[in-house]
């Protein structure tokens with residue numbers, strides 16, 4: 282295993298955490314490079330469930346270096362809570378490293394996330410409310426506070442007071458919200474900085490040294506291709522770049538450093554938050570998938586919208602991420618459905634297309650074109666070999682591969698790290 286990137290192919294929650302945890306058994310380093318605690322990655326090991334938000338999913342392995350790289354936005358309070366949660370389950374965290382370039386989510390980002398969502402009225406994005414968008418806005422606007430500043434009290438204080446003065450004008454005058462107290466924020470957040478200081482360094486050097494010395498490095502994607510700020514269903518997206526190219530910017534590595542790119546997909550489609558979703562099921566089948574698949578958000582607990590698998594989306598993900606293979610999770614959830622529909626193209630007023638459209642209004646008018654395959658009823662959660670799957674489950678997997686032109690190398694049949702079929 283060399284440097285392998287793992288990305289979400291749909292709207293997030295594809296089971297990235299589980300696959301990273303499986304592959305991390307043989308990895309020297311796992312790197313998170315974008316997003317923040319809007320992510321919720323579930324790892325199940327021997328009946329114990331870990332919900333990871335900012336901490337890379339390699340943390341359960343003692344020998345694995347875990348990096349939160351410069352492209353991540355960090356809520357220090359949330360990170361410390363997460364660290365103490367996993368430490369209480371016996372997980373050691375001394376191999377965690379946090380980059381100096383990472384931007385800090387501060388209380389005004391949380392206020393602005395909530396206020397701007399409210400101001401959008403019925404056109405709200407349905408964000409996770411974790412301050413992600415406002416923090417990346419400051420990064421792009423060049424007024425962010427980075428980890429380097431945060432752990433230096435004098436610099437942090439000066440920058441914080443300056444930013445709070447400006448943000449308070451926006452919070453009160455534009456949104457009619459409550460002004461924040463810079464001194465109170467400083468007093469509270471200085472203690473977080475003191476606690477996090479020991480993890481902070483230039484992680485781009487660690488990553489470079491690991492790659493050039495032939496170690497195996499896993500790049501852990503958060504969110505998914507359709508939530509990408511550039512390629513996703515704009516404006517119903519997150520504010521970072523979850524596609525594979527985002528790793529170069531977020532981890533500070535060159536594109537030639539990535540040897541493989543695995544796309545993580547669910548055997549059906551889900552979405553939390555708003556925006557068009559062509560194969561969404563507003564019926565009993567959608568309800569069954571939600572119930573059987575326990576499709577409720579890891580971060581916010583919101584019910585996930587569920588629908589049939591969409592090969593237009595997966596084809597798009599293969600293309601924009603340069604996928605070399607796919608891990609298909611939750612095939613077990615589909616057991617018991619009489620028929621399995623798969624979207625193979627979209628129909629619009631004018632044409633039939635196999636390509637995912639750039640615009641959400643166009644997407645909202647797309648009718649999915651389905652092929653219907655026979656379902657399977659067997660419990661497959663104990664199956665470990667592809668040959669042992671029911672014939673209709675095998676046909677489903679092979680049909681998808683043909684449609685999207687990409688090999689499916691792993692199949693998830695349950696949440697635990699051993700519930701996986703390798704091909």
Ligand code: GDP
Pocket residue numbers: 289293294295296297298299320321322323324325574579609610611612613614692693694695696
């Ligand atoms: P992530 O954000 O991509 O890491 O995914 P989440 O953890 O938010 O959501 C995936 C959910 O599916 C979690 O509850 C996982 O434990 C669960 N899961 C992952 N793979 C499988 C699988 O193959 N079968 C089943 N039944 N559950 C799975």
Ligand code: IMO
Pocket residue numbers: 289292293294295319320321322406407408409410411412413414502503504505508517518519520553554555579
């Ligand atoms: P993981 O890594 C699913 C969605 C939110 C919302 C939109 C913008 O667990 O797959 P944000 O708070 O980022 O500004 O919200 O993006 N979203 C996710 N959906 N999984 C995630 O992460 C998500 N992270 C953000 O629901 O629609």
Ligand code: MG
Pocket residue numbers: 293294295320321322323579
């Ligand atoms: Mg998730």
